[in-house]
Amino acid sequence: MPIQFDPIQQCFHLRNQTMSYIIGIEKEAYLTHRYWGEKLPTYHGSNALQMVDRGFATNPFPEERTFSLNALPLETSTQGNGDHRVANYQIRNSKNHTVTNFLYDSYQIKKGKEAIPGLPSLRATTDDAETLEIVLKDTIQQLEMRLIYTLFENYPMITRRVVYTNNGSQTVALENAGSMLLDLSDCEFDFLTLDGSHTNEANLNRQKIRPGIQKIESTRGTSSPQHQPFLALVEPTTSEFQGSVYAFHFVYSGNFIAQVELEQYGTTRVQMGIHPDHFEWQLAPNTHFYTPEVVLNYSNAGFNGLSQTFHQVYQQHLIAPTWQKEARPILLNTWEGNYFDLSEEKLIAQAKKAASLGIELFVLDDGWFGKRNHDDSSLGDWFVNQEKLPHGIEGLAKEVHRLGMKFGLWFEPEMVSKQSDLFKAHPDWALQVPNYPLTEGRRQLVLDLSQPAVQDYLIAVLGDHLATGQIDYIKWDMNRHLTEVGNLFFNTPQQKEISHRYVLGLYRILETLTTQYPHCLFENCSSGGGRFDPGMMYYMPQTWTSDNSDALCRSVIQYGYSYLYPPIMMGAHVSSAPNHQVGRLTPLETRGWMAMSGNFGYELDFETLSPEELAEVQQQIAFYQKHRQLFQFGQFYRLQAPDAYFASAWLFTNEEEAIAIYFNGLSRPAMPTKYLKMRYLDPAATYLDLATNEAFSGAELNQAGVLIPRVKRDFHTQVFHWKKQ
Numbered sequence: 001m002p003i004q005f006d007p008i009q010q011c012f013h014l015r016n017q018t019m020s021y022i023i024g025i026e027k028e029a030y031l032t033h034r035y036w037g038e039k040l041p042t043y044h045g046s047n048a049l050q051m052v053d054r055g056f057a058t059n060p061f062p063e064e065r066t067f068s069l070n071a072l073p074l075e076t077s078t079q080g081n082g083d084h085r086v087a088n089y090q091i092r093n094s095k096n097h098t099v100t101n102f103l104y105d106s107y108q109i110k111k112g113k114e115a116i117p118g119l120p121s122l123r124a125t126t127d128d129a130e131t132l133e134i135v136l137k138d139t140i141q142q143l144e145m146r147l148i149y150t151l152f153e154n155y156p157m158i159t160r161r162v163v164y165t166n167n168g169s170q171t172v173a174l175e176n177a178g179s180m181l182l183d184l185s186d187c188e189f190d191f192l193t194l195d196g197s198h199t200n201e202a203n204l205n206r207q208k209i210r211p212g213i214q215k216i217e218s219t220r221g222t223s224s225p226q227h228q229p230f231l232a233l234v235e236p237t238t239s240e241f242q243g244s245v246y247a248f249h250f251v252y253s254g255n256f257i258a259q260v261e262l263e264q265y266g267t268t269r270v271q272m273g274i275h276p277d278h279f280e281w282q283l284a285p286n287t288h289f290y291t292p293e294v295v296l297n298y299s300n301a302g303f304n305g306l307s308q309t310f311h312q313v314y315q316q317h318l319i320a321p322t323w324q325k326e327a328r329p330i331l332l333n334t335w336e337g338n339y340f341d342l343s344e345e346k347l348i349a350q351a352k353k354a355a356s357l358g359i360e361l362f363v364l365d366d367g368w369f370g371k372r373n374h375d376d377s378s379l380g381d382w383f384v385n386q387e388k389l390p391h392g393i394e395g396l397a398k399e400v401h402r403l404g405m406k407f408g409l410w411f412e413p414e415m416v417s418k419q420s421d422l423f424k425a426h427p428d429w430a431l432q433v434p435n436y437p438l439t440e441g442r443r444q445l446v447l448d449l450s451q452p453a454v455q456d457y458l459i460a461v462l463g464d465h466l467a468t469g470q471i472d473y474i475k476w477d478m479n480r481h482l483t484e485v486g487n488l489f490f491n492t493p494q495q496k497e498i499s500h501r502y503v504l505g506l507y508r509i510l511e512t513l514t515t516q517y518p519h520c521l522f523e524n525c526s527s528g529g530g531r532f533d534p535g536m537m538y539y540m541p542q543t544w545t546s547d548n549s550d551a552l553c554r555s556v557i558q559y560g561y562s563y564l565y566p567p568i569m570m571g572a573h574v575s576s577a578p579n580h581q582v583g584r585l586t587p588l589e590t591r592g593w594m595a596m597s598g599n600f601g602y603e604l605d606f607e608t609l610s611p612e613e614l615a616e617v618q619q620q621i622a623f624y625q626k627h628r629q630l631f632q633f634g635q636f637y638r639l640q641a642p643d644a645y646f647a648s649a650w651l652f653t654n655e656e657e658a659i660a661i662y663f664n665g666l667s668r669p670a671m672p673t674k675y676l677k678m679r680y681l682d683p684a685a686t687y688l689d690l691a692t693n694e695a696f697s698g699a700e701l702n703q704a705g706v707l708i709p710r711v712k713r714d715f716h717t718q719v720f721h722w723k724k725q
């Protein structure tokens with residue numbers, strides 16, 4: 001049994017082959033965090049709790065001055081009765097009081113893992129996982145808090161979430177409903193996050209934690225490009241290759257908060273949940289509130305170890321089963337090659353060219369509907385522009401299919417343009433607060449997905465398109481953040497529920513469409529990686545990583561995202577040079593390797609390429625097709641983080657072959673001698689270099705490495721390709 005209760009020690013021990021997580025019960029009332037890290041064969045409480053009479057401490061048992069909630073390492077905070085660190089929940093009653101007294105009540109251990117009503121979560125069977133539910137009760141107000149832990153059998157990973165229940169007779173307001181909190185009895189950590197902006201997502205930031213609170217958050221309505229809903233606590237000596245990391249990733253696509261608090265006695269409190277700003281939930285008698293779940297991932301093998309677990313678990317337990325082993329097609333997206341300037345004739349010519357080069361999926365991006373010739377109109381009018389496409393979407397799709405490719409189509413379903421038939425017909429469907437102007441972003445408004453009528457409408461509109469049987473792929477875009485979060489639909493107390501109800505509405509739409517059309521490949525997009533989070537990945541197995549397609553910038557962005565997501569989940573396209581976002585000229589070869597390091601595609605007008613370039617594109621496509629298993633389903637390891645000259649390196653490997661890619665970045669004088677060590681090849685195997693025909697042991701390539709020859713050129717790429725013998 002991976003999860004056991006020890007009645008002598010009064011603790012729960014969650015243990016698998018690699019990891020232990022231990023929760024104590026103190027005084028039959030309070031849950032303490034006792035241990036998380038490498039597997040412990042047994043636990044007898046060697047790390048006893050520190051019990052001393054502290055200044056300013058308050059005591060639930062007055063005669064026991066050494067017992068204070070403020071100094072215990074807890075598994076959930078208390079509220080208003082002695083734990084003065086930042087709490088992870090708050091419940092207001094009809095008298096406006098927020099004090100509660102949740103005490104341990106009971107527990108249950110179950111095989112498997114239950115889905116969360118209305119929310120995405122990791123998937124597991126009774127063979128993969130075991131779940132512990134611990135019930136805490138406030139008997140004064142008849143409130144219940146159920147802490148739910150699932151331990152994965154084969155990974156150093158657990159998930160945590162909370163169910164808040166009102167068993168009383170009065171409605172209470174959940175003002176904060178955190179998903180997870182724990183106090184680590186240590187303070188020597190760095191705080192690691194992935195931050196950025198539109199076109200500059202997922203930059204790694206690492207800094208030493210200091211006394212007080214450090215946090216990342218989003219109150220933009222989506223998880224945001226500004227901060228990935230992720231944080232890690234990292235031991236100071238941890239690197240890509242060794243050391244301990246405690247990582248937390250939120251399976252949610254809306255407002256969030258992720259914070260650590262280094263408190264007075266050297267404990268580090270970590271918590272994650274829906275952001276309490278703009279949130280409140282009316283918890284009526286006999287109802288539950290389900291929080292989204294947090295993934296907790298422990299690595300004692302550095303960041304690469306951490307990423308291996310994330311990659312495997314997300315590929316096998318997060319995305320829909322249909323896509324877990326399904327190879328992804330090489331696509332051509334029309335956006336950067338055409339923008340809004342579309343015509344059937346032009347598109348068919350481009351499709352023919354694409355097919356002749358080996359492209360497998362032709363994606364028609366923005367501009368095909370309503371009067372959409374610019375970004376200021378027509379969102380919501382999801383009917384074809386007959387002037388541009390006289391034979392409709394079906395006509396074009398049939399032609400693309402006839403050419404032997406799949407057909408994909410762009411939508412931005414959550415939005416409405418003021419200039420649209422939809423807005424004229426349903427002005428009350430946009431998010432709005434009475435008397436205040438509607439703030440536009442990219443000249444568009446946000447549809448209020450909290451309203452069931454809006455959800456039903458979008459399910460019907462997209463469902464009608466999918467029902468034609470001509471659409472194999474949908475790119476689901478979302479290009480602004482939420483403002484005037486309110487509506488004319490819900491009553492006054494429920495207005496603060498709308499941000500969360502928006503996300504629940506989005507999930508309902510996605511659940512319905514992806515269940516009805518499981519073989520349509522959905523690509524998640526929010527101006528690139530604006531909502532790249534595990535919640536969206538549950539429904540859509542790949543994401544357009546960034547609107548920045550420059551190969552050099554992508555080496556930083558894809559490097560950062562690879563901490564969490566495998567390459568198959570990250571859309572990466574070869575685009576034009578000079579690049580449209582930064583104006584940089586990079587070799588087609590480098591653009592190719594960067595795009596092959598993600599979910600491979602193109603985004604340019606092939607007509608603008610020379611015959612030599614077209615021949616190179618054809619070779620890239622043929623190469624990727626031949627080695628698709630390696631790129632899409634092999635293991636991916638980071639070997640070198642982008643340095644001051646933007647040189648970086650990574651490795652793909654599987655049972656048959658390995659490819660290491662070194663991106664030189666900027667050429668420099670006095671280039672240091674560089675040996676790239678592979679570190680993760682099978683040391684006992686022999687690898688044949690396919691360029692030179694030389695054979696080396698995996699051990700030699702791992703430890704001694706290969707020389708990076710000097711090349712006097714910016715943005716050059718050096719690739720090593722071995723066949724495993």
Ligand code: DGJ
Nearest residue numbers: 335365366525527528547
């Ligand atoms: C933002 C996306 O990220 C782009 O790829 C493109 O689809 C545009 N929107 C279209 O408006």
